[in-house]
Amino acid sequence: MRRLTAALLAPLAVTAALAGCSSSPSxxxxxxxxxxxxxxxxxxxPTVHIPAQSADRGLVxxxxxxxxxxxxxxxxxxxxxxxxxxxxxxxxxxxxxxxTATPQVLPVTMGLTGLQKAVTGERVGSRVLAxxxxxxxxxxxxxxxxxxxxxxxxxxxxxxxxxxxPGVSASGQHVSNGGGSLPTVSTATGGIPQVQVPKSAPPSxxxxxxxxxxxxxxxxxxxxxxxxxxxxxxxxxxVINSNWPSSTQPTAPPSVFTLxxxxxxxxxxxxxxxxxxxxxxxxxxxxxxxxxxxxxxxxKGTDTLVFVIDVLAxx
Numbered sequence: 001m002r003r004l005t006a007a008l009l010a011p012l013a014v015t016a017a018l019a020g021c022s023s024s025p026s027x028x029x030x031x032x033x034x035x036x037x038x039x040x041x042x043x044x045x046p047t048v049h050i051p052a053q054s055a056d057r058g059l060v061x062x063x064x065x066x067x068x069x070x071x072x073x074x075x076x077x078x079x080x081x082x083x084x085x086x087x088x089x090x091x092x093x094x095x096x097x098x099x100t101a102t103p104q105v106l107p108v109t110m111g112l113t114g115l116q117k118a119v120t121g122e123r124v125g126s127r128v129l130a131x132x133x134x135x136x137x138x139x140x141x142x143x144x145x146x147x148x149x150x151x152x153x154x155x156x157x158x159x160x161x162x163x164x165x166p167g168v169s170a171s172g173q174h175v176s177n178g179g180g181s182l183p184t185v186s187t188a189t190g191g192i193p194q195v196q197v198p199k200s201a202p203p204s205x206x207x208x209x210x211x212x213x214x215x216x217x218x219x220x221x222x223x224x225x226x227x228x229x230x231x232x233x234x235x236x237x238x239v240i241n242s243n244w245p246s247s248t249q250p251t252a253p254p255s256v257f258t259l260x261x262x263x264x265x266x267x268x269x270x271x272x273x274x275x276x277x278x279x280x281x282x283x284x285x286x287x288x289x290x291x292x293x294x295x296x297x298x299x300k301g302t303d304t305l306v307f308v309i310d311v312l313a314x315x
Contacts, residue, residue, distance in 0.1 A: 033060045033131040038157050042067075042127045045099035046157045048085060050092040055153035060131035061118035064157070067125025072163045074120050077107050077253035079162040079226055079313060085155040086148060087131075092155070095146060102224055103161055103315045105253040112137055115156055124163050130156040162226070162313050164254060167191050167245065169228060170278035170310040172214035178280050183232070183306050185211055185280055192244045193230055193278070193308040197237040202304035207282040208269040211308070214276020219314060221271050224258045226313040234282070234304035240297060254312055263288050265307070273311055281307040 032053050040046040042065050072078050081103045086095045098104055108116055114136025118128050132154045134140065142150040169191035178185050181203070184196045219225055231241040245252045259267050265287040273279055283305040285291065293301040 031058045031060075032056045033058045033133070033153070036060065036129065036131050036155055038064045038127070038129050042125065042159050043081075045097060046083060046127070048083065048155065048157055050085060050087055050155060052090045054089055055087050055131070055133065057133045057135070058131075059114050059117070059133060059136045060129065061114065062129040063122065063126055064129050065125075065127040067123040067127075067160060069124025069160075070163055072108060072119055072122050072124070072160060073165075074108050074116070075166050077105050077164045077166075077168075077251070078119065078124075078160055079103050079105050079164070079256070079315065080158050080160055082156055082158040087153040087155055088149070088151075095148075095154075102256055102258055105164070105226060105256055107251045107253050109251060112154075115158075118156070119158065119160065122160055124160050126160050128156075128158045128160065130158070132156065161315065164226075164312065166251075168254065168312060170212040170214060170276055170312075172212045172274070172276040172278075174211070175213050176209060176211050178209055178211065182207065182209060182282060183234075183280065185278075185308055193310075195230065195232045195237070195239065195306055195308060197232060197234050197306060202234045202284070203282055204284055206265050206269060206284065206287045207280075208273075209280045209282075210273070210277060211280055212276075212278035212310075214274040214311065216275025216277075216311075217314065218272045218274050219259070219270050219311060221267075222258070222260045224256055224315040225270065225311055226254050226256055226315065228254050228310040228312065230308045232306040233299070234306055235300070235302075240299070254310075256315065265305075270309070270311065275311050275314055278308065278310045281305075281309065283307065 035051050037049040081098045083097045084095045114132035118130035137154045140150045142148045186194045232239045243255050265283040288305045291301040293299040
């Protein structure tokens with residue numbers, strides 16, 4: 001499932017934001033693509049009717065249900081539940097549904113120009129329909145990883161759950177930088193945390209230190225969260241993983257994590273943390289990747305990990 005999701009959302013060449021209101025359909029009235037219908041309640045998997053006819057070349061974008069939250073801008077990322085249908089000839093099938101998995105955070109400019117047009121300007125809480133002929137989807141190359149041919153039309157139904165501005169970070173009250181026997185965390189330009197690890201030995205037990213205290217609802221056990229994070233090794237003091245924007249990934253979105261499916265420190269250490277908070281977690285091996293470590297990530301079985309995590313939202 002993860003491979004399918006990654007292939008489905010793999011960005012193509014980023015194009016300039018398309019002008020125009022996403023609530024206005026882009027194809028001629030009476031076209032085949034205009035006859036796609038969506039029913040159901042926002043928050044639950046939609047019922048989608050795709051006619052048993054060949055799709056035409058017209059892009060269709062419609063607001064199925066109007067939300068009342070802030071508008072999504074072309075520079076935002078957004079948390080969404082979505083269904084994607086493959087429409088080929090006179091047949092169609094469900095290609096992927098996040099309603100049966102976990103919501104995903106998508107960049108508005110992820111490369112599917114038709115979807116970008118559909119979402120830009122929509123309000124959080126909306127349900128959006130986008131019928132994407134090849135020109136507005138994966139183009140002449142298709143997407144072989146998920147079985148989309150260059151002649152296939154895609155039908156997306158998207159529930160917009162939350163919008164995130166570029167460089168979004170913890171929004172609460174600053175209470176600590178850490179320090180002393182713990183790493184010190186400062187904030188660089190763009191809100192990106194900078195970690196300085198002391199020369200002393202690391203603590204033997206899990207430490208969860210609040211750096212910025214948010215005002216949102218506390219995270220619950222088993223809940224999915226939207227977060228920014230950095231991971232450094234105590235042994236070297238170097239950051240080895242991060243989902244913050246960088247020179248190579250300037251539009252990198254936050255990530256969705258489900259507590260209970262992660263390393264022990266995340267599963268327990270984030271429970272009770274209010275949304276909007278930044279926490280530092282100092283994680284001994286037993287609460288991280290154990291005695292085996294993670295060779296792929298460069299983590300030894302004896303490594304203590306230092307996470308800085310911004311909890312942005314829950315799902």
